Amino acid sequence: MQPVNILGDKMEIAYYPGCTLKTNAKEFEETAIKVFEKLGVRLKEINKWYCCGTVYSLATDNLMYRLAAIRNLIRAKEEGYDKLVTLCSICYNTLKQTNLMAKEDEDAMYKINSFMDEEPDYDGSVEVLHPLQILNEMMDEVKAKVKKPLDKKYAAYYGCLLLRPKEVAIDEYENPSVMERLIEALGGSAVDFPLKNECCGSYNVACNKEAVIDANYRIITNARKNGAEAIVTSCPLCHFNLKEIQKEVKKAYPDFVGLPVYYFTEIMAMAFGVKK
Amino acid sequence: MKMVRIYIMGKEYRVPEGLTIMKAMEYAGYRYIRGSGCRAGFCGACATVYRKEGEYKLHADLACQTTVEDGMYLVQLPFTPANKAIYDLEKIRVDDKTLVNFYPEIARCVSCNTCTKACPQELDVMDYIQASLRGDVAKAAELSFDCIQCGLCAMRCPAEIAHYHVAQLARRLYGKYIAPRAKHLEKRVKEIEEGKFDKDMKKMMKMSIEELRKLYNARDIEPEEEV
Numbered sequence: 093m094q095p096v097n098i099l100g101d102k103m104e105i106a107y108y109p110g111c112t113l114k115t116n117a118k119e120f121e122e123t124a125i126k127v128f129e130k131l132g133v134r135l136k137e138i139n140k141w142y143c144c145g146t147v148y149s150l151a152t153d154n155l156m157y158r159l160a161a162i163r164n165l166i167r168a169k170e171e172g173y174d175k176l177v178t179l180c181s182i183c184y185n186t187l188k189q190t191n192l193m194a195k196e197d198e199d200a201m202y203k204i205n206s207f208m209d210e211e212p213d214y215d216g217s218v219e220v221l222h223p224l225q226i227l228n229e230m231m232d233e234v235k236a237k238v239k240k241p242l243d244k245k246y247a248a249y250y251g252c253l254l255l256r257p258k259e260v261a262i263d264e265y266e267n268p269s270v271m272e273r274l275i276e277a278l279g280g281s282a283v284d285f286p287l288k289n290e291c292c293g294s295y296n297v298a299c300n301k302e303a304v305i306d307a308n309y310r311i312i313t314n315a316r317k318n319g320a321e322a323i324v325t326s327c328p329l330c331h332f333n334l335k336e337i338q339k340e341v342k343k344a345y346p347d348f349v350g351l352p353v354y355y356f357t358e359i360m361a362m363a364f365g366v367k368k
Numbered sequence: 369m370k371m372v373r374i375y376i377m378g379k380e381y382r383v384p385e386g387l388t389i390m391k392a393m394e395y396a397g398y399r400y401i402r403g404s405g406c407r408a409g410f411c412g413a414c415a416t417v418y419r420k421e422g423e424y425k426l427h428a429d430l431a432c433q434t435t436v437e438d439g440m441y442l443v444q445l446p447f448t449p450a451n452k453a454i455y456d457l458e459k460i461r462v463d464d465k466t467l468v469n470f471y472p473e474i475a476r477c478v479s480c481n482t483c484t485k486a487c488p489q490e491l492d493v494m495d496y497i498q499a500s501l502r503g504d505v506a507k508a509a510e511l512s513f514d515c516i517q518c519g520l521c522a523m524r525c526p527a528e529i530a531h532y533h534v535a536q537l538a539r540r541l542y543g544k545y546i547a548p549r550a551k552h553l554e555k556r557v558k559e560i561e562e563g564k565f566d567k568d569m570k571k572m573m574k575m576s577i578e579e580l581r582k583l584y585n586a587r588d589i590e591p592e593e594e595v
Contacts, residue, residue, distance in 0.1 A: 111502040115464040142479040142498045156526075160479035210481060 096229050098221065099133070099175065105221070106173035107135035108164055110183035111143050117180070117328035123357035124179050124223060126366045130237050131230055135177060135223075140167050144178075144186040147253065155204055161190035162204055165218045166211055177221045179357070181253040181327035188220040188260040222254060222262045224326060224356070228270045234277045239365035241279025246359065247320035247351075248272045248282055249311065250289045251330040265289075271324060271356060278363040287314045292333040301340070304333050308341045312351050322352045324359055331355060372438040389416055389431035389442060403446025409433045412516030415488075415523075418442035428486040428520040448519025450530035453537065462545040464503025471534045474501050476527035483521035483531055489514050493521045493531055500534050508535060509542035 099105060113121040128135050145160040164187060168176040178184050194201055195216030205213040227234060248271035250263075258265040268289065272282035290311055293304030311334065315323055325331050335353035342348045360366075370385040374392060381396040390404060405411035414431040421439030431444060453470035460466065468474055474497055483493035496511035512535030521531040559565070572580065 114502045114504065140495060142494070143475075143477065143501055145478065156478050156480065159481075160477075163479050163481075208481070210485065 096133070096226060098226055098229055103132050104134040104136050105226075106168040106171060106176045106218075107137045108141055108144075108168070108176055108178040108183060108187065109137055110178060110180045112180055112182075112328040116332065117355070120179055120328060120331075120355040120357060123355065123361040123366070127357055127360040127364055128223070128226075130364050130366060131233050133226065133230075138164075138167050138171055138173075138176075144183040146182055147186055150186065150189055155200055155207075158190050158193065158200075158204060159208060161187050162194065162208070162214050163211065165191055165194070165216075165220075166214050168218050169214070170212075174217060175219045175221055177223055177226065179223060179326070181222075181251060182329060184220065184222045184262075185253040185260060189257070191216050191218065191220050192259060222326070224254070224270050224274070225262050227274055228263070231273055231277045234274065234360070238277070238279055238363045240363055242275070242359060242363050243279065244321040245281050245283050245319050246275045246322050246324050247285040247315035247318065248275060248288055249285070249292075249315070249323050249325045249330060249334065251325065251327050252289065252291050252294075254326060255289055271326070274356060275324060275359070278359060280359065280363075283315070283318045283320045285315050285318050285320065287311050292327075292330040294329060294333070297329075297333055297337070301337070302344075304337060305341050305344050308334055308337055309345050309348055312338070312341075313348065316349060316351060320351060322354060322359075324354050324356050326356055372436055372440075374436050374439075375441040377443050378441070383436060385436075387436055389418070389429075389434050389436055389440075390414055392436045393431070393444070403444050404432070407432045410516060412518035413446070415445040415448070415518040415520050416442055417445060417520070417523075428488065428524065430488045430518065433488065445519070445523060448522050450519060450522045450533060452530070452533050455537070457540055457544055460541075462505055462541040466541060467500040467503065467505065467508065467534055467538060470537060471500075471530065473527065473529050474534060477501060477529060478527060480526060482524045482526065483529070486520040486524040488518060488520065489516060491515060496535055496538070497529060497531055500538060505538050505541050506546050508538035509546075512536075512538060 095101060109121060125135050141164050142160045144164065145157050151157070165176065176187065178187060194214055201214070250268050250271065255261045255265040255268060263270045275282040287310065291307065292311065293307040296303040312323065323334055325334065331353055338350040342350070371382040372385050374381055374383055376393060376396060376398065383392040383395045387395060390407065403414055405413035409430055409432060415428070416431040416434065417426060417428050419426055419441045420437060455470060477494070477497050479494060479498070481494045483497065487493050491514060492511050496508045499507035499511060515532055515535050517532045519532060522529065525531065575583070
């Protein structure tokens with residue numbers, strides 16, 4: 093097998109699950125571990141980890157909310173890894189932005205390292221990756237593992253957190269294409285979809301549901317108009333906002349017609365013939 | 369006898385070296401009405417916080433288990449105000465949301481680890497709160513097993529979590545719904561309920577203390593089973 097540059101010389105990478113992957117998005121974790129195993133890449137869950145803090149913690153002057161992210165990176169480093177992969181877009185964004193801060197903001201890190209006096213100082217040396225960045229280099233291997241080629245038209249939905257701020261983008265931040273290439277490699281066809289990096293409404297689902305209902309209506313209707321028969325995403329919150337509230341969208345917009353929503357690892361598992 | 373200086377609620381006392389904080393306070397004239405129990409590190413009643421002269425760190429420990437040091441500033445915390453969720457263990461079910469539903473403030477944890485540093489039992493307190501947050505009840509029960517409910521974690525937490533109550537719920541759920549049932553225990557409870565031991569009990573209740581003592585000393589001690 094060709095070495096995967098982004099993984100260095102190892103085919104094992106530290107894996108940070110995040111809380112949602114253990115609760116609401118179990119199918120995301122299960123399929124991800126299985127399809128990567130098929131590709132010869134082991135996602136090894138780190139022994140100790142903590143809630144990433146989720147994106148609301150990224151206020152630049154509130155260092156307390158960065159502690160969890162830094163601690164997770166320290167745990168990966170302590171287990172001998174210099175790369176850490178995480179599936180959830182929110183965890184990815186939080187850990188990645190925090191690691192950038194660790195590399196660039198000496199003053200902030202002085203305060204954080206001083207506060208966490210029970211931990212070794214952290215220097216930003218664990219690279220945070222999203223699995224799509226690994227798959228980006230493995231499209232030929234993906235093609236080779238397909239047993240049941242997908243036969244539907246899919247809209248790749250990235251949302252915000254894989255692309256912004258651009259310093260942490262996993263792909264071209266205005267016009268990403270990695271998920272479309274993945275869909276094609278699995279035998280499906282990827283539709284052109286201008287709302288692929290629109291916001292799903294995020295945590296508004298908890299306190300301002302109308303905003304999420306509107307976003308859902310616009311995104312799914314746009315995908316459908318462009319010929320999509322299903323939506324593919326990487327974020328448990330986008331997944332929830334696009335999938336779970338479709339009934340409520342239908343109530344607010346009687347002309348609404350829903351679409352099935354999948355994690356990218358679920359369509360991989362289908363195409364690979366991997367049972368859930 | 370070598371004496372050391374300690375400060376109880378700011379007032380200086382000289383007490384003999386080598387005493388525990390609890391004994392030293394009694395030596396200084398304080399009397400424990402609450403905030404003292406087993407005096408052996410098991411009951412969790414004698415939470416104490418102290419700083420040492422010239423040190424920035426605030427320490428937390430049990431007064432019955434910690435020896436006084438020269439220049440120690442200390443105070444007892446006989447009680448921790450912490451709300452306890454009300455539940456009927458027979459009726460609630462265990463799933464990955466049970467703990468966060470009863471104690472939603474665990475979602476406020478920022479992983480500062482102050483709880484872990486405060487724990488006199490040296491438990492991974494933050495880790496069991498994090499396990500609770502992601503619904504891993506078994507892990508929370510395991511990591512908190514040695515908790516003595518002194519309350520120091522809850523007093524130090526900037527997120528105002530009542531860790532030890534969360535942990536107790538985790539252990540109760542674990543015991544009731546997750547841990548395998550002990551077959552031999554169920555069998556024995558059934559035997560008791562069916563009156564297998566009633567006759568012997570009645571007989572013993574009529575015995576004198578002397579007879580009981582003899583019987584007790586001559587009892588069979590079952591060998592410990594190998595696991």
